[in-house]
Amino acid sequence: MNSPPLSLGAGQQVMTPSKGVGERKIRRLEMLESVLALGGLVLLRDSVEWEGRSLLKALIKKSALRGEQVHVLGCEVSEEEFREGFDSSINSQLVYHDLFRDPLNWSKTGEALPGGPLGVLRAMCSRTGPGPVTIALDSLSWLLLHLPCTTVCQTLHALSHQDSRPGDSSPVEHVHVLGLLHGELHGPGPMGTLSALARTEVTLSGTRSQASAHILYRRPQQRPTHETHWFSILSDFGVDLQGVSPLKSQPHPDPLTPPVDPTTHLTFNLHLSKKEKEAKDSLTLPFQFSSEKQQALLCRGLGQATSHIFYEPDAYDDLDQEDPDDDLDI
Amino acid sequence: MFPELNNLLNTSPDSVEQGTLTLLCDAGTDGSFLVHHFLSFYLKANCKVCFVALVQSFSHYNVVGQKLGVSLTSARERGQLVFLEGLKSSVDVVLRAEAEPHPLGFLREAGAGNLQPLYEFVREALEPVDCREAAWRSPVLLVDDLSVLLGLGVGAVAVLDFIHYCRATVCCSLQGSIVALVHDSGDAEDEESDVLLNGLSHQSHLILRAEGLATGFCRDVHGQLRILWRRPSPPTAARRDRSLTFQYKIQDKSVSFFARGMSPAVL
Numbered sequence: 366m367n368s369p370p371l372s373l374g375a376g377q378q379v380m381t382p383s384k385g386v387g388e389r390k391i392r393r394l395e396m397l398e399s400v401l402a403l404g405g406l407v408l409l410r411d412s413v414e415w416e417g418r419s420l421l422k423a424l425i426k427k428s429a430l431r432g433e434q435v436h437v438l439g440c441e442v443s444e445e446e447f448r449e450g451f452d453s454s455i456n457s458q459l460v461y462h463d464l465f466r467d468p469l470n471w472s473k474t475g476e477a478l479p480g481g482p483l484g485v486l487r488a489m490c491s492r493t494g495p496g497p498v499t500i501a502l503d504s505l506s507w508l509l510l511h512l513p514c515t516t517v518c519q520t521l522h523a524l525s526h527q528d529s530r531p532g533d534s535s536p537v538e539h540v541h542v543l544g545l546l547h548g549e550l551h552g553p554g555p556m557g558t559l560s561a562l563a564r565t566e567v568t569l570s571g572t573r574s575q576a577s578a579h580i581l582y583r584r585p586q587q588r589p590t591h592e593t594h595w596f597s598i599l600s601d602f603g604v605d606l607q608g609v610s611p612l613k614s615q616p617h618p619d620p621l622t623p624p625v626d627p628t629t630h631l632t633f634n635l636h637l638s639k640k641e642k643e644a645k646d647s648l649t650l651p652f653q654f655s656s657e658k659q660q661a662l663l664c665r666g667l668g669q670a671t672s673h674i675f676y677e678p679d680a681y682d683d684l685d686q687e688d689p690d691d692d693l694d695i
Numbered sequence: 696m697f698p699e700l701n702n703l704l705n706t707s708p709d710s711v712e713q714g715t716l717t718l719l720c721d722a723g724t725d726g727s728f729l730v731h732h733f734l735s736f737y738l739k740a741n742c743k744v745c746f747v748a749l750v751q752s753f754s755h756y757n758v759v760g761q762k763l764g765v766s767l768t769s770a771r772e773r774g775q776l777v778f779l780e781g782l783k784s785s786v787d788v789v790l791r792a793e794a795e796p797h798p799l800g801f802l803r804e805a806g807a808g809n810l811q812p813l814y815e816f817v818r819e820a821l822e823p824v825d826c827r828e829a830a831w832r833s834p835v836l837l838v839d840d841l842s843v844l845l846g847l848g849v850g851a852v853a854v855l856d857f858i859h860y861c862r863a864t865v866c867c868s869l870q871g872s873i874v875a876l877v878h879d880s881g882d883a884e885d886e887e888s889d890v891l892l893n894g895l896s897h898q899s900h901l902i903l904r905a906e907g908l909a910t911g912f913c914r915d916v917h918g919q920l921r922i923l924w925r926r927p928s929p930p931t932a933a934r935r936d937r938s939l940t941f942q943y944k945i946q947d948k949s950v951s952f953f954a955r956g957m958s959p960a961v962l
Contacts, residue, residue, distance in 0.1 A: 413893060413896040413897060413902070413923075413925070414923070414938075416897075416925055416926070441897075441898065443863065443867040445867070446867075465859075465863060465867075466863050466867075467863070468856075468859070469809070469856060469860075471811050471814065471860060506894075506897070510852050510855070510890075510894070511852065547893065547894075547897045549889070549893040549896075550890060550893050550894055550897070574937065
């Protein structure tokens with residue numbers, strides 16, 4: 366419905382007056398644009414409650430409208446269901462690699478993709494077509510459940526860095542890899558490894574009927590920045606943006622675990638009150654030499670003469686009559 | 696079939712939704728009333744039903760079905776219902792000659808590889824054979840329940856693959872529906888069960904989650920049911936609330952639902 370405004374450059378967005386519908390359109394451009402801006406691997410982490418496939422489709426629509434070829438590796442929904450909601454011009458730019466119908470070759474009809482999912486991805490790696498390309502993986506979770514994590518990561522790395530291959534004639538050419546990942550299905554290990562590979566990481570969550578996307582950008586040689594968008598996906602896979610939190614530059618550890626204050630459960634005081642400080646200052650430390658100490662040392666002999674040791678053996682004390690050093694030949 | 700639940704889900708035997716996976720999940724309570732609901736619902740809706748029953752015997756489901764107004768025996772004779780009685784056939788698998796393939800053949804295998812034979816059974820049961828079958832409406836696969844498969848030594852990924860293939864065949868090719876029950880053990884250490892529950896949740900269109908009350912047993916409120924529509928497709932505006940929670944009380948032949956804290960016994 367809005368292909369002309371979607372192709373606006375970033376510079377033009379700033380110039381447009383931000384009011385009413387105009388403002389909404391600009392924001393919509395910003396969110397999808399900024400997610401796709403860095404290229405490389407974009408990780409979309411969704412949950413049971415907040416599914417991420419609609420956002421993935423919104424991003425695909427965005428890429429297709431920019432004239433990119435879009436390859437989809439579909440493992441979780443049928444081709445018809447995935448193409449539903451896109452108009453014909455977008456569908457024509459979309460190549461669907463169907464891994465849904467027969468991923469494990471149970472049907473033995475010969476329709477299964479040659480080489481399995483990795484074969485398809487490797488074929489994408491060695492593609493020779495010109496122009497930028499977007500590769501959508503629906504979903505990475507399926508791949509991770511069926512293949513070793515290291516293999517998936519190596520393939521992803523090869524996919525997202527193919528624009529920097531030495532043989533490539535056009536180094537500026539961008540490759541976007543969009544990976545949908547179901548957060549609950551994987552342990553912290555694979556999740557951490559994939560986040561390390563990703564340049565942009567989108568985590569979906571929300572409250573009641575409002576979805577939000579927490580976006581973490583990792584620009585090369587810069588500190589990671591993050592921001593939160595509040596949005597809803599329209600029926601034509603446009604994004605209606607309702608709000609943005611300001612861009613923050615301090616590294617955000619992990620949106621899923623709240624930051625822990627290390628000073629909350631200390632067994633000692635970090636700070637002293639005025640009274641405590643006075644008490645501390647008035648204390649004489651053992652190594653400090655003073656006149657009282659000098660006196661005590663000088664009158665030592667007196668103290669020694671008056672000291673006794675009282676020893677009363679216990680009833681059950683095991684008194685050994687033998688000399689313990691008897692065997693020593695002294 | 697419980698009419699009140701139909702009202703909540705906005706369905707009736709006359710208008711059966713097609714191509715959906717409904718996940719029934721129970722946590723800290725028994726969710727089998729949902730299985731009985733969907734079994735009688737689809738039989739009344741004149742759908743061809745394949746029921747993979749791994750928990751109870753045929754006569755148990757039949758007795759409950761009769762209370763809800765359907766006869767499983769006659770449905771099976773008519774050819775509307777294909778019933779895989781796990782309790783009985785698991786003994787057959789162990790005792791019979793090795794060569795014959797069996798839907799539950801994984802019980803014999805040491806490694807408990809995949810559930811392909813079970814999938815083949817479902818596919819053969821639901822694929823329309825000739826024009827005589829055309830009398831039935833869309834095919835339905837019902838599984839009670841998938842957690843039992845984990846207990847039998849099948850891996851969570853193998854169960855997910857089984858449901859994946861069933862979805863590809865039943866939901867997409869045949870335009871039918873799948874309803875499956877799974878237990879939520881609530882045990883964070885049970886990773887397989889977690890992967891199964893979450894993996895299924897991500898595949899499903901509608902999740903019905905029956906939970907016991909946090910405050911413990913109650914005579915008048917048996918638990919609460921959470922309904923979550925995962926893929927309401929585009930028209931989100933029409934269905935603003937993607938999830939609803941009700942409390943329920945199971946009665947002799949029906950289940951009554953009410954808003955939280957609105958039990959007739961309390962008011």
